[in-house]
Amino acid sequence: MATCYSCHTRLNRKNQSWEHIIPSALGGSTKSRRILCKTCNEKAGSTIDQALAAFCRSQLEKFGIQPDRINSSQDWKPQPFTTEMVVLAVHKILTNFYFWKWKPASQIIHYDSIQKHLQVVPLFYPEMPLHLIYLEAREHAGWMTGYIELFGEIGFIVKFETGVREKNSAALFLQDPVHKKEYITTAGDRTQIIEYVKQHLQTFSTPSAAFPLQFLPHSRLPQIL
Ligand SMILES: [Zn+2]
Numbered sequence: 152m153a154t155c156y157s158c159h160t161r162l163n164r165k166n167q168s169w170e171h172i173i174p175s176a177l178g179g180s181t182k183s184r185r186i187l188c189k190t191c192n193e194k195a196g197s198t199i200d201q202a203l204a205a206f207c208r209s210q211l212e213k214f215g216i217q218p219d220r221i222n223s224s225q226d227w228k229p230q231p232f233t234t235e236m237v238v239l240a241v242h243k244i245l246t247n248f249y250f251w252k253w254k255p256a257s258q259i260i261h262y263d264s265i266q267k268h269l270q271v272v273p274l275f276y277p278e279m280p281l282h283l284i285y286l287e288a289r290e291h292a293g294w295m296t297g298y299i300e301l302f303g304e305i306g307f308i309v310k311f312e313t314g315v316r317e318k319n320s321a322a323l324f325l326q327d328p329v330h331k332k333e334y335i336t337t338a339g340d341r342t343q344i345i346e347y348v349k350q351h352l353q354t355f356s357t358p359s360a361a362f363p364l365q366f367l368p369h370s371r372l373p374q375i376l
Contacts, residue, residue: 153185156250156259157195160188168192172247173282174240176204177301178216178328186250195243202232203240210302214280216328238264241307245297248284249313252322260312269351272303272325275344279303281334282326285348288317296352302328308352321345 153162160166168189173179174196187195204211242262249259272281283300295313300306323345325334336344 155188155191156186156246157191158188162188166190170247172251172324173244173284173301173326173328174200174203176200177207177211177282178214178331179282179326180331181324181326181333183247183251186247195240199236199240199243202236205232206237206240207301207305210280210304214302214329238307241299242309242311244284244299245286245309245311248286248297248322248324249295249311252324253286257313257315260314262309262311264307264309266306267308268304268306269298269300269348270303270306271298271344271348272300274347275340276303279327279334280329282328283344284324284326285321285345285352287321287349287352288319290319291316298348298352321349323348 153167154160155162155166162185166188167184168187169182169184170187170192171179171182173181176196210216241264246259271285272279272283280302281300282302284297285299286295286297288295293312293316294310295317297309297311298306299309323341325336326332327334
């Protein structure tokens with residue numbers, strides 16, 4: 152039985168909810184019912200997800216993406232948001248991805264992150280405003296390292312501790328926010344993208360050198376939600 156990673160409530164027919172891995176407000180469509188309860192989902196949706204949408208406002212307008220939660224362009228009003236809210240929303244994307252794809256049983260202890268654009272999407276798909284999520288574990292590192300790129304224009308490197316020793320592995324996910332679907336790419340492209348991101352993340356992957364990056368606030372997302 153799945154549990155909500157935020158409040159640890161067991162999920163059942165009554166309290167489960169569809170959580171978008173990348174917020175629907177950003178054109179995310181892939182979702183799971185096995186990661187967040189309805190209460191946590193709604194709370195995050197009305198706060199940090201909206202903050203991230205406000206942060207990405209120019210990209211949403213440029214690519215003509217209508218957030219699902221907003222009915223028409225007339226309703227689009229700039230929402231007040233803080234850097235910390237944006238960072239929490241970014242951490243939530245990676246957390247969603249981790250629990251959806253990887254390890255439903257573990258817990259995330261804390262996060263750290265930096266805003267850093269590796270320009271992966273423009274390099275491989277210059278015409279596409281894609282979202283990219285990359286997550287890797289190195290054996291015995293004790294840390295997971297992830298990279299999120301939104302619309303091919305905004306990038307974040309996130310590190311977090313899960314309390315479990317992961318095996319060497321990497322996962323890549325691409326979302327097409329314009330057509331609201333997962334972007335399926337070739338195995339050859341995937342291998343190249345993973346290699347490229349891996350190389351760039353290497354400098355952020357050693358445990359003690361991990362945190363000269365106090366660029367953006369740390370967070371303990373599950374407790375804050
Ligand atoms: Zn919950």
